[in-house]
Amino acid sequence: MHCSKQPKYFQSLVLLHWPLSYLAIFCILVPLFLYLLFTSFWLLPVLYFVWLFLDWKTPDQGGRRSAWVRNWCVWTHIRDYFPITIVKTKDLPPEHNYLMGIHPHGLLTYGAFCNFCTEATGFSKIFPGITPYLATLSWFFKVPLIRDYLMAKGVCPVSQSAIDYMLSHGTGNLVGIVVGGVGEALKSVPNTTTLILQKRRGFVRTALQHGVHLVPTFIFGETEVYEQVQFHPDSWMYKVQSCFRCIFGFYWCIFYGQGFHQGSIGLLPYRLPIITVVGEPLPLPQIENPSQEMVNKYHTLYLDALQKLFDQHKTQYGFSETAKLLFL
Secondary structure, three states: OOOOOOOHHHHHHHHHHHHHHHHHHHHHHHHHHHHHOOOOOOHHHHHHHHHHHHOOOHHHHOOOOOHHHHOOHHHHHHHHHOOEEEEEOOOOOOOOOEEEEEEOOOOOOHHHHHHHOOOOOOHHHHOOOOEEEEEEOHHHHHOOOHHHHHHHOOEEEOOHHHHHHHHHOOOOEEEEEEOOHHHHHOOOOOOOOEEOOOOOOHHHHHHHHHOOEEEEEEEEOOOOOOEEEOOOOOOHHHHHHHHHHHHHOOOOOEEEEEOOOOOOEEOEOOOOOEEEEEOOOEEOOOOOOOOHHHHHHHHHHHHHHHHHHHHHHOOOOOOOOOOOOEEO
């Protein structure tokens, strides 16, 4: 779909649409559906909830992506706001399946979303024959309407059953996992390279069980687009954040960027480039029950490959020659 060039303020409004659309569905459309149960239009929500019951397992079985949604013009405006680009270092042959580790998390994962949930950066042309999925918190798929919107873009639950399904049915499937998760989001501040990865080994075990290729991927600029207020681990605010995560599965945080007017402070991200560099796939043997020693071996190889990928591109995308990844 062709999109003409728009002024910057229009791009800013479109960018706000992305997070606000989920909020609108959750706070407006879902309550509206419940309200309709007590009106003459009661049959509409009843039919949806019956269908929802029958369709409950679909997110764990490949989802229901929509090429039309993935090609919406709105995504190209989000791409151009920063801008967001994707860089291929090696081909991904479609006769294999892939488990992609995406680093770092950042606050709103703009790079991962735009590259793997839309066609704004031309993923299908850059990696022909590959079907990308981006894994996110499973509880999102329990919310009516939001689950359908997510599936249409190629988002899947970060559950073992969903990942197992995609890696064992057909070939050419790529499941992207932002390995550091919400814990890493709390460490998302400009000029940092801190990744929560040392104890995250489940994705390596899963890759071994299916004999798929691991693909290290680093997103330069993802942590630069927002400033975040960080709290000391002993502070009561940090404890409130931790308690919130225990209840809801993710952290809340205080962050800021720029406003609509130059030099002002607001919730818009800074207009800085976000570059996703997709590394060389690391082939793994298929081992149904890999030992911890085997998992540790390939986890180390993965860390080495990720560090190498970062070192090869860091000076080109804003880091110093001496910058190193810090694995926690």
